[in-house]
Amino acid sequence: MSHRIVYDILAVRFPGEALRAHVDHYKFVDDSFLLLELGGDNNLYTVVGRSERRARDWDVLALGCDWEVMRQAATFSASCEGGGMRLTGSSRTQAETYIRRHRQAVATAATPNEVGHVGLSCSVTLRINAAPLSRRALDELEALRGIGVSTESPEGVVSVDLSPLHDMAHAAALFAWHHLDERCVYNKMRIHGPCFERIPLSRRLPTTRRNAMPV
Numbered sequence: 001m002s003h004r005i006v007y008d009i010l011a012v013r014f015p016g017e018a019l020r021a022h023v024d025h026y027k028f029v030d031d032s033f034l035l036l037e038l039g040g041d042n043n044l045y046t047v048v049g050r051s052e053r054r055a056r057d058w059d060v061l062a063l064g065c066d067w068e069v070m071r072q073a074a075t076f077s078a079s080c081e082g083g084g085m086r087l088t089g090s091s092r093t094q095a096e097t098y099i100r101r102h103r104q105a106v107a108t109a110a111t112p113n114e115v116g117h118v119g120l121s122c123s124v125t126l127r128i129n130a131a132p133l134s135r136r137a138l139d140e141l142e143a144l145r146g147i148g149v150s151t152e153s154p155e156g157v158v159s160v161d162l163s164p165l166h167d168m169a170h171a172a173a174l175f176a177w178h179h180l181d182e183r184c185v186y187n188k189m190r191i192h193g194p195c196f197e198r199i200p201l202s203r204r205l206p207t208t209r210r211n212a213m214p215v
Contacts, residue, residue: 002041002042002043003041003042003083003084003085003086004039004040004041004042004079004084004085004086005039005040005041005042005054005056005085005086005087005088006037006038006039006085006086006087006088006093006098007038007039007040007056007088007195007200008037008038008200008201008202009035009036009037009038009101009102009105009202010035010036010037010105010109010110010115010120010201010202010205011033011034011035011036011069011102011105011106011108011109011110012033012034012036012109012110012111012112012115012165013031013032013033013109013110013111014031014032014033014034014112014164014168014171014172014175015031016028016029016030016031016032018168019032019168019171019172019175019176020172021168021172022147022168022169022172022173023143023147023169023172023173023176025172025175025176027064027065027175027176028172028175028176030065030066031065031066032063032064032065032171032175033062033063033064033065033066033069033106033109034060034062034063034069034122034164035060035061035062035063035069035072035073035102035105035106036058036059036060036061036120036191037058037059037061038056038057038058038059038195038200038201039056039057039059039085040054040055040056040057041054041055042054048196053196056195056196057191057195058120058191058192058193058195059186059191060122060185060186060189060191061073061076061102061185061186062185063174063175063178063185063189064175066106069102069106070099070102070103070106073098073099073102073103074095074099076098077095077096077098077099078095080092080093080094080095080097080098081094081095085098087101105202110205110206112164112165112166112168112171114205114206115165115205116165116166118193118194118201118204118205119193119194119201120165120191120192120193120194120201121163121165121166121191121192121193122163122164122165122189122190122191122192123161123162123163123189123190123192124161124162124163124164124170124174124178124188124189124190125159125160125161125162125188126144126148126159126160126162126174126177126178126180126181126188127157127158127159127181127183127188128141128157128158128159128160128180128181129156129157129158130152130156130157130158131156133180137180140176140177140180141158141177141180143173143176143177144160144173144176144177144180145158145160147162147169147170147172147173148160148161148162148170148173149161149162160173162174
């Protein structure tokens with residue numbers, strides 16, 4: 001039976017005070033996080049150099065304050081119980097172990113600069129149908145468009161591009177208004193960076209932030 005292998009876990013912390021400097025929003029009483037995971041199916045392969053390796057990609061699992069991202073990690077952990085997901089090097093992973101690893105990642109979360117230093121970048125495209133939005137939501141969309149790079153289709157769908165790891169204003173706009181795009185978070189965000197490093201990226205962060213997983 002096929003299953004997902006989790007190779008690495010990282011969290012990125014965005015201080016609430018830094019976000020409030022760009023967007024005055026109630027969500028920024030606390031720090032906000034992106035929860036990232038490197039994983040792939042055990043039966044999918046790709047060519048790396050001259051060898052064939054199991055395919056893997058970085059994904060954004062969740063975004064929000066600490067309890068919001070941990071709630072999503074707990075939801076995904078259910079896949080471990082039936083053998084559908086496991087941490088690399090393990091023949092079986094308990095849901096509690098999966099949750100504990102993500103809790104550790106959040107507790108030792110890196111800064112956007114630190115994540116960029118190990119080679120990760122993030123691109124976001126929010127696609128929003130303006131027609132059914134309330135007046136309040138339309139005001140939020142206008143504020144979002146004032147920060148990101150936006151285009152509008154003839155059908156009235158607004159696309160807004162953001163780079164939250166490189167621009168704190170973009171990060172604030174993402175956390176404040178990403179709900180305007182109702183798709184799952186992993187469908188509107190892409191993480192780009194090394195996937196086949198011998199040393200996991202989480203181990204290449206500064207010592208105080210290490211979130212070690214087996215190689």
